[in-house]
Amino acid sequence: MQKHSLSYRETNYFTAVITDYLDQKENVKPFYELFPTLDNFGKQITSKQENYNAAGGGEKRTALINVLEEQYRDLQTSEATAKNIALLANDKTFTVTTGHQLNLFTGPLYFLYKIVTAINLAADLKKAYPEYNFVPLYWMATEDHDFEEISFFHLHGKKFQWNPPDSEKTGGPVGEFPTEGLQDVFELFSAEIGNSKNAEQLKIWFEKAYLQHENLADATRYLANELFGEEGLVILDAHRPELKRFFTPYVKEELFQQLSFRNVKETSETLEKNGYAVQVNPREINLFYMEQGLRERIIEKDGKFFVHEQEISWTREELEKLVDEHPERFSPNVLLRPLYEEVILPNLCYIGGGGELAYWLQLKALFESVKVTFPILLLRNSVLLQSKKQDQKRQKLNISLQELFLKPHELINRKVRKISNIDIDFSPQKEHLVEQFSGLYELAEQTDKSFLNAVKAQEVKQLKGLEHLEKRLLKAQKRKLEDEVSRIAALQQDLFPGKGLQERHHNFSEFYLEYGEHLVVGLLEQLRPLDLKFDILSL
Template structure:
């Protein structure tokens, strides 16, 4: 399969914090323990070997209960069983419960996790490494997950279930998704691969009662043969393991104290902080409600409700009903590392940015901080589109330019006249340099007038250049139109394909080859953006 790699910094889609992390900038090294290369995982394995055997037993039991109603592949069952042994570890990615997986990068996250697990097994054959997808069942951002994009159309869960805005999304009923299924079925059409997608949607969402079970079924169907283990951490026995840390959060506000200092350091280095911590980073989750917990003068309240406790009462509630205490984005990473024998977290740029705020919090709680790895990113194109690109003499790297920059560049290249006035501007500057020298010898008050005239004439040349470029665009309207159409197809809504397009659009065309190619071509330790070309010209 034809592939090409582009450095992340040349795509213009990744922020400075992530680019500097990938470059291992010295000033960022205090915010993480180990950079993700195979050699560094030896020390991570040694450090995480302290993970309690009791926690492993509880984890395996919880996973078996979760999978009790599913068809479990031999590979996945083997991986679940392996987690009971002290020599075996996990590699984790997490994602929201987006409708029908949401954007394409859902697949890239999981493929990165599976492939890193395989690479670690090759490097350290005496251990086993289990790829885990952590379902974000306790989020309550319904507006972020209730749609997906297919063929330029938005398929949305219009009839929102009860408590959609307040409850954890994993608890939401799948009622109302029949209408989405009908629209999706009409759009995806017929054929073997389209029929598979329709059946997958139907069995996932119309034959399961809530969004957590639906997503578990969906992800398992797509990746069960690869041994993927899917975890819903919203379970009482798992939450019991987190009680000491939740208690520290309620009484000492440990996360706020440690991450606030880290956030200030990142700010001082010029980076935008991804998440600002609250004083208490726990939500109360019960009876269709997920709302944050607030402390005032020794009393505890659930925001915008009548619920309140004294210190002793809330600690009693925590011990009796730990499942009602839900970590937010700042505490979820710690919860993950408490219940999993995990070595590495794989996420997108935004996720890694807030993980980089957490090292000192982990240290304060005496929990091993994982290796952080940026997930793979890719652009998938057909051979037909690739041929169009080559005929237009556009490099793959140029595709990542802003559209006006790309069009301007190509118009300049294919025009039969020179639209670049740089030479004229240099000549003008040289002429005015003589005027400055003359002013210095006569009256220095004349310098201001010379400068003003220079600025005016350079601006005039800029305007002429822009008008000439505009005129050439009109003359080359056909080429301009084809350039824009190509880029719009590969970058829907002028954004990265992986953040817009649903996997079903590509699966309907290429079938199971989509996932097999991703597993073959995406190297999680190759920190470059990959372009994959499918099909024949």
Template sequence: MPTDCISYSETNYFSKLILDYLEKKEELSPFYHRFPEIGNFEAQIKEKQQSFSSENRKVLVESLKKQYNGVEISDATLDHIEALSKDTTFTITTGHQLNLFTGPLYFLYKIISVINLTKILKKKHPEYDFVPIYWMATEDHDFAEINYFNLNGKKFQWNSTEKGAGIDAVGYLSTEGLKEVFELFSSEIGGGKDAEYLKFLFKNAYLKHSNLTEATRYLANELFKEYGLVIMGAQQPELKKLFIPFAENELLEQRSFKTTKENTEKLSNLGYNVQVNPREINLFYLNNGYRERIIKRDGRFYVHEKQIEWTKEEIIAELHEQPQHFSPNVMMRPLFQEVILPNLCYIGGGGELAYWLELKDYFEAENVPFPMLLLRNSALLQTEKQKEKRKKLDISNKELFLKQHELINRKVRKISNIDIDFSKQKEYLVNQFQEMYDLAQKTDKSFLGAVKAQEVKQLKGLDHLEKRLLKAQKRKLKDEVSRIAALQNQLFPNKSLQERQTNFSEVYAMYGQELLDTLFEHLNPLEQHFKILTFGTK
């Protein structure tokens, strides 16, 4: 399997914050605890071991066993769940929305990054065990972000009859209506052994499970059970009960807001875009499928757009009696995760790591160890034929990631038999006008403005001529331009990273298990490079 790589900065798809984090820029050091390097895990293990109680382990194990009730569990996954009862077992975690049929390819990259890191750590620290966790965002409410997937350039969308009828937490959504999506998918994916397996997966996940949580658990389990992946939701009362003291601090002291507000301001002052701005209370009220913000006003607590309100004493009593009704938002969910898991490292995308970097002071205020933050693996998958086309077009891997107009302009300039770069002419013009400026200084200084205006006009004229010449050459070289655009459109659907657009089924239908085997072989989460993987023709 041929493999290449480029740096994340060369892709032009990652934020300044993430690139600076990967380079361990000094100004970002206050926002994380330990950088995810293999030599730093031992200290993280010791710290988490001392803070995570055996009582919490017992609750976690029993909850996971309940969640897997009725699921065909592999020996590897069962062993991992049982191992979590020991104080020498730790987790590596990633989280993901309940996207329809996994959503984009990076769903696989996240989970494979987690599984591969547990293997690396076990080899380095054989005296400990490491469990890969996929945290399902069952309480998320962004239905529009998860109700579709892209296959062969077509969008397959699920229009739930429940969404908009009071069900906000997507994990509670009925899978009704997905039969129509399955039929369209079956028609598109075609035949063959691997296509039939994909139909089997979709049908058993979405037509034989009553809600989106259980459908997603089935799907992820089928894909990764042999690797020991543990799939969990966190809406269970026994897990929410462990979070009661922290939710109480949020309601009474607005602790997350007070501790993260300063960090968001610091990040902004350093020139970084802030991913999430905290609310004064970062908890939702979750009941009967609806999920709405909790608001404090004039000493009382209210549920946004609901006829529900409490005194301080009443809402604390509700929290202790019905902890499952309180749902953390994006600012509190990381703390909830680290409270109920013996976790060492969170693996996520750039956007996820950006909001985690706002939270270190909040964790310190709650006396919960802050995990290591590791950017998930990224990859571009190409065929041998596409690679050969790229070489014939004389496009480097780095150039492939340019915006399309930049790539085409660069290649047209390179392959043209005339010089389209007017830089020399512009430089000559600037020098000529410098003599005019010298002359104006010796005569009437009001003449300077006229000279400047004329210089600007003539430089703009050269720019215009250069663009017209480039446009003319594009027409002349339209075959080359067409081939360049076609190749890039294949590898960057919707002019975006492939991993953010393409569903795994499109590649699996061609390569089957080879897809997963290849990703497991080449995606090393501690290697901070963007991988380019080439598949042979089948």
């Protein structure tokens, strides 16, 4: 693989709060503790170790290992993963964590990039701090409940959609969804990919994951372990009472004192004052109630507590007792889940995409209020994969890597102007016209000021005329250069499906078919977590 990199700002695909965070702008500094550098990880180790140990770290580590050993019981566990699970007993062992939904067959490509970032960061930290241990951890979002977001993947421009025979079973947490109905997806997928060696491997993974496991959590764990187990990845489903009991004090504070609403609302208002869009708006209670097939938010009204759109209610005393007896029935939403992660894990860093880091930046005050160490926030690696053939087309069309990221009409207009033998840029004429009218404004000032509006109207009219003529000539030239325009458009559409980033659309199978195991190996070799660059890889 060959690698070229751009700054995230140059891509124009990332929000202001993320690009300003990466540039360490003053406006963003109040919303995080330590920026992701190797030196700062040393400070984070000290802070997390003291905080975690003071809050029963040894007991949490024991519970964490017991849960992981139970969850890996039926999996073929690699030596590297087994070693990492055992190392979690040591108070000099820390995790670096990424989380992701249980998308069908991993969903978009960035599932791989998240986990590769975590694996490579753990390796980099071990080199920098050899006296400590670092475990890459994938937190499965088993408690999410948005089936529509996870029920499909894209391959070869086609959408492979999972349609369960019993839609009533897709109303609770996604980890519990039965894998019924995926035989149909498997057959369509198998027919699409053919019978090459790499295709057969993909079929084995799909069949064993989804047709030989009863629920989505077990299927996803199997698949992630197959892809990254040899690299020591540890996969956790934290929807377990043994772990949630450590979170019960925070659940009670959320229920009865609106823990996150108070802190996050104020931070969100400050972010908006600084010119940034807020990713998530907090509710008064940021918890769901869960039973079999049910995950609905909890609402408080006049001192009594209800489950939204359900005939379930409690008094405060009843609810407090239920939290103690069944902590697994209480599920943090997107704003409270980060706190749950950091309470139960000896975690140093959370690795996420731009949207995830945007809502983490809303949470620092919440962490401070409950005296839990705020993690270092690391933007996951982002990648554009292009074949050698695509790269050759790009070079032949004389398109720079940075120009690839322009909006389609901007790129085409720019290239048409560049390859045309006619100069269709009327900027000099417009500047000359403005200069001419500045003289007319002076003349009107000296003679009759009532003519100023007439001069202005004429200036606007003539500038619009030039712009109209420029557009007509550009359109005519596009027709004349139709072949070049169509090739530019086709290349960009291939690399930016639906005018968006490839990593948010294509499934990894599209590239595994061509490159097999070299795909993951190449990503592990090329992606550097702390470079904080957008990478273009030529395969």
